[in-house]
Amino acid sequence: MKAKTVLPAVAMTAVSMVLTLAVVVMWLGTAVPWPVALVVGVGIDGGWLATLAYERRLAAQGDHNRVVTAVGWCFGLIATGVLVAHALTAKESAGAWLAVAWLPVAAKALWLVHGLWERTALTPGALGAIRGIQQEARDEAAVARARLRAEAVTEETRLTAVTQAGARVARVQAKTAQTLSRAWSTLETARDGEDTARALTCVTTPVTPGVTPRWDLPVWGPTEPVPALTPGAAPALTDEALDALVDQIRHSEVPALSYRELAARFRAAGHSASEVRLRAAWKRVVA
Template identity: 70%
Template sequence: MKKQLATAAPAVAVTVVSMVLTLAVVVMWLGGSMPWPITLVVGLGLDGGWLATLAYERRLAAQGDHSTPVTVVGWVFGLAATGVLVAHALGEESTGAWLAVSWLPLGAKLLWLVHGMWERTALTPVALDAIRGIQQEARDEAAVARARLRAQAGTEETRLTAVTEAGSRVARVQAKTAERLSGAWATLEAARQGEGTARALTCVTERVTPGAQPSWELPVWSAAEARALLESAPALSDTDIEWIVTDIIGTEAQKGRSVSYREVATLFREAGHSASETRLRAAWRRVTTTAS
């Protein structure tokens, strides 16, 4: 109701001022050429026609209806009143002052037009409350969605940080292990190639031929997957191992190649057999000693 008065009150005020001003101008303008009762009737007729069309327009608007002829007639009365004021202003000495108020009839029509537009777009308090509720619900859902996304982003960041740190630790352990294995292998290789190795083997080895240069081979390791397959294979007896080693040496001899223990061990494990380093080396020594 207060908002309705905020748009209707200015229109009513300008309409009243415009009607009074139009009546006064008609009486002053035509009073010298005809009796004042006639001029009063002319002024009231102009204002009355305008007021009647305005009232009819308001009644149609309250019913949700509209009539173009009534609207046209109302604007004709407004233009006529404005024309009277402009014509009177041009004949007076203070033309500017009268022209300054000659827009009031058209201004009143425009204000009523604005008020009618407000009425057509006005909503009830129930509808406004429903709209506010919908807007608040949408804001709440957006806030919850933003919070959920931020939480998910934080969780994902924490997970990625943990995975990265774990991977970094694994990489460091692998690097240290590789470094240690490399050092151990270098130590074994240095011992194998050392000048005192032959003398040490001559003292502790029973089957060293006098005058021959003793040597020993480095252990042979396979990949983790190959070791897993070998460990799952059934255990071989010493006789089986000797037979397999004999077969490998004979096969390579047919190709015109003499193989060392390392090559025999590699071919033995590539064939899918499993045996400890000690048993395999002992079988190789037995086979090679018998052959010699």
């Protein structure tokens, strides 16, 4: 990289010095002896070359002098002025001379670029460390992106599984509800049918004479445990005693107790009666 910046500056400086010397000799050779013109040309080029060498020495030491830099730019501007003046006064090839008149200033600019490169140049070890840091940062960024993508895919899979499970539960609940609805409809049809009433009458008339049976749908809800009855724990009640007891328990609270509450309290008190007799007594009391 150093050769890429210093070689163009050296080449352009050499061309500029040659052009300046040639122009001074040709321009002043007609007015003064050519040795004098040669001395003037060499003086301009020598001063420019001396200031350039001093600048390069200071740059090698890591130093900088504004006076030397200003003198160097002055010699460059003088050389450029000589070339421009010659181009403007030349009768032939004025455009060509004017086209190369910028070379001294361009040479100074190239040396400026080379100096900037030297002040910012890094050693191969430093460049390797920088490349390693940059590669490490790229690796960490790639790993982080991969981790985020994996987490996103995992979360998406989990949400899909939960959604599918919820859909299956909803389908099962809907199917169960439909089955229960059909069963309830069947029970309702059986209760309202005439054959059901006749069948119940045939079965219950020998057991509970004088009681009209009634088909009731089951009650869906929480149930209360009924304590087990020990055979012979309580004497069998007559229908009158059972009716009186049912009426007493039913009206023990206001409003009157429901059948379920009455049955629970009846058995909790230790009384004994079949479900058929207890329900028949309930219906007689309510009637």
